[in-house]
Amino acid sequence: MASPVITIEGLRKSYGEKEAVRGIDLEVQAREIFAVLGPNGAGKTTTIEILEGYRERSAGRVEVLGVDPESPTRLWRERIGIVPQITTLQPYLTVRESLDLYAGYYAAPRSVSEVVGLVGLEGQEGMRAGKLSGGQQRRLDVGIALVGDPDLLFLDEPTTGFDPSARRQAWDMVAGLRDLGKTVVLTTHYMDEAQALADRVAIIRGGRIVALDTPQELGGRENLPTHITFRMSSGDPDPVVPGLGAFVRTDEPDGPRFVLESTDPVADLSRLTGWALAEGRELRELEVRRPSLEEIYLEVTGEGPA
Amino acid sequence: MNSLRLILHEFRFDQKVFWRNPSSVFFTALLPVIFLVIFATIFGGSEIETLGNLDTTTYYIPAIITLAVVSATFVSLAMNVTIAREAGLLKRVRGTPLPAWVFIAGLVGNAFVISLIMLAAITVIGAVIYGVAVPWSHLPAVIVTLLIGAASFCCLGLALCAAIPTREAASAITNLISLPLYFLSGVFIPESEIPDGVLTVAGVLPVRPFFQSFLSSWDPATTGPGIEWGHLAVVAAWGLFGLLAAIRWFRWTPRG
Numbered sequence: 001m002a003s004p005v006i007t008i009e010g011l012r013k014s015y016g017e018k019e020a021v022r023g024i025d026l027e028v029q030a031r032e033i034f035a036v037l038g039p040n041g042a043g044k045t046t047t048i049e050i051l052e053g054y055r056e057r058s059a060g061r062v063e064v065l066g067v068d069p070e071s072p073t074r075l076w077r078e079r080i081g082i083v084p085q086i087t088t089l090q091p092y093l094t095v096r097e098s099l100d101l102y103a104g105y106y107a108a109p110r111s112v113s114e115v116v117g118l119v120g121l122e123g124q125e126g127m128r129a130g131k132l133s134g135g136q137q138r139r140l141d142v143g144i145a146l147v148g149d150p151d152l153l154f155l156d157e158p159t160t161g162f163d164p165s166a167r168r169q170a171w172d173m174v175a176g177l178r179d180l181g182k183t184v185v186l187t188t189h190y191m192d193e194a195q196a197l198a199d200r201v202a203i204i205r206g207g208r209i210v211a212l213d214t215p216q217e218l219g220g221r222e223n224l225p226t227h228i229t230f231r232m233s234s235g236d237p238d239p240v241v242p243g244l245g246a247f248v249r250t251d252e253p254d255g256p257r258f259v260l261e262s263t264d265p266v267a268d269l270s271r272l273t274g275w276a277l278a279e280g281r282e283l284r285e286l287e288v289r290r291p292s293l294e295e296i297y298l299e300v301t302g303e304g305p306a
Numbered sequence: 307m308n309s310l311r312l313i314l315h316e317f318r319f320d321q322k323v324f325w326r327n328p329s330s331v332f333f334t335a336l337l338p339v340i341f342l343v344i345f346a347t348i349f350g351g352s353e354i355e356t357l358g359n360l361d362t363t364t365y366y367i368p369a370i371i372t373l374a375v376v377s378a379t380f381v382s383l384a385m386n387v388t389i390a391r392e393a394g395l396l397k398r399v400r401g402t403p404l405p406a407w408v409f410i411a412g413l414v415g416n417a418f419v420i421s422l423i424m425l426a427a428i429t430v431i432g433a434v435i436y437g438v439a440v441p442w443s444h445l446p447a448v449i450v451t452l453l454i455g456a457a458s459f460c461c462l463g464l465a466l467c468a469a470i471p472t473r474e475a476a477s478a479i480t481n482l483i484s485l486p487l488y489f490l491s492g493v494f495i496p497e498s499e500i501p502d503g504v505l506t507v508a509g510v511l512p513v514r515p516f517f518q519s520f521l522s523s524w525d526p527a528t529t530g531p532g533i534e535w536g537h538l539a540v541v542a543a544w545g546l547f548g549l550l551a552a553i554r555w556f557r558w559t560p561r562g
Contacts, residue, residue, distance in 0.1 A: 052401060054559070077403040084401075088394040092326040093319065104315040105404040128326075148402065 011060035022207035033184045035198035043207040044187040081145035085156040091130025106148035119143040135166030155186040191293045219296035225261040230283040241275045316412025338374035356498045367432040368520035374424035379417045383463030392473040396558045444523035447532040451519040458545025465548040468555035487513040512544035
């Protein structure tokens with residue numbers, strides 16, 4: 001296997017007394033889309049800014065594309081694209097001019113027209129950056145980071161403050177980066193964003209990685225029970241289904257709700273529906289649901305009720 | 307060679323941004339012309355005894371050029387670079403292969419070109435509308451003054467950025483420094499109306515000696531090449547101070 005694009009060993013960063021990053025170990029492979037997830041103040045941005053060469057670390061070893069980011073070279077900068085957390089555009093330059101300006105900084109830039117297409121700003125080339133919508137500005141931000149044709153792209157909270165449709169568009173764009181063979185490191189607060197985009201997710205809390213896995217397996221998600229939920233009419237007796245364990249009953253105004261935690265949902269569901277048909281009972285609002293990434297996130301970051 | 311190409315690239319976009327920004331066009335390019343018309347209308351046609359009966363309109367041409375150059379260099383850089391820094395633009399540029407000094411060189415080059423345009427424009431307006439002779443015989447002195455002055459006030463402007471904490475404070479702090487200096491230095495009010503003690507103090511601050519250097523070139527009584535090395539040395543000393551302060555304290559990242 002080729003050497004990793006990013007290697008972090010025992011990374012620590014203190015601001016005076018406060019330790020923002022408290023021992024992070026991580027490897028990111030080439031062509032991976034890697035999401036760093038965590039609440040505000042977890043150490044996401046500090047970590048990313050150390051990788052980008054903006055901040056010095058207090059301890060540990062860091063290598064990005066084979067270079068220590070504390071001594072960045074011009075050649076190294078050629079290979080890295082950065083989308084900062086806040087949109088930073090020159091409002092008086094047009095889309096095309098903004099891209100031309102940054103393209104001029106690189107030895108072998110990508111063609112500006114191609115970048116316009118990649119970030120979905122066709123037809124807006126002559127529009128001043130200051131007049132674009134928030135979503136379009138963010139896409140121009142990404143375009144500026146792409147115009148140098150970097151191998152590695154950092155996206156710091158790329159969709160914070162977006163409406164749902166702008167987020168969808170941004171996701172399509174990031175997914176398109178995978179086809180270009182880029183390695184992408186993105187930070188986000190949003191679970192669904194990590195789930196939609198990332199090959200692997202690290203959840204950071206209190207300056208440490210508390211979970212690191214594919215979105216499918218994060219937090220042992222594969223092994224957590226599936227919830228089968230339904231509701232019955234108020235007067236009906238509680239369900240007793242042969243072969244199934246006990247239901248957890250919650251009383252609600254429209255009738256009691258029953259939840260079964262199942263590790264074999266296909267078989268259990270078959271038993272439940274077979275029983276209902278045979279007994280003539282109605283399973284209202286029947287739902288089969290795996291624990292969402294959101295629930296895992298709240299659990300591992302300690303922000304949830306669990 | 308490659309660096310020169312990059313500086314020109316940067317400069318080209320700095321020019322676009324300057325002329326498209328209504329506030330820089332108004333405050334840097336139009337306001338000095340408006341001031342010239344106002345002062346020439348109100349105070350024109352009289353003579354300044356303490357300056358060998360120099361015509362007041364002639365006096366205001368170098369005065370307003372001083373204002374325009376300080377505005378294009380010191381004031382523009384202090385405000386615009388602070389605003390760009392607080393918006394995260396400087397930090398973003400630092401994340402690209404562009405060398406930091408090239409970025410600064412583009413801005414300084416832009417300030418020089420705007421200064422030169424303003425000097426030419428005010429000189430022409432003075433000659434065409436007010437009949438103030440173009441000081442052709444002192445042209446080398448005018449150019450030397452412009453170069454030393456523009457360079458020094460660019461350095462001071464970049465140094466002041468470091469002292470301005472936020473975007474909101476940029477305009478207030480910059481004007482708080484520049485406006486009193488114009489008044490004390492005889493740029494707005496003829497120097498014959500300003501007490502000697504005030505002029506002495508202003509003489510060791512950067513604006514007054516810069517103005518005196520230009521004034522000498524426009525004054526018909528000046529003989530010889532008219533290069534005021536003494537005054538220019540004071541301006542250059544301030545520039546050097548600004549350069550060292552900027553190197554020591556300039557920030558690329560926003561606060562926090």
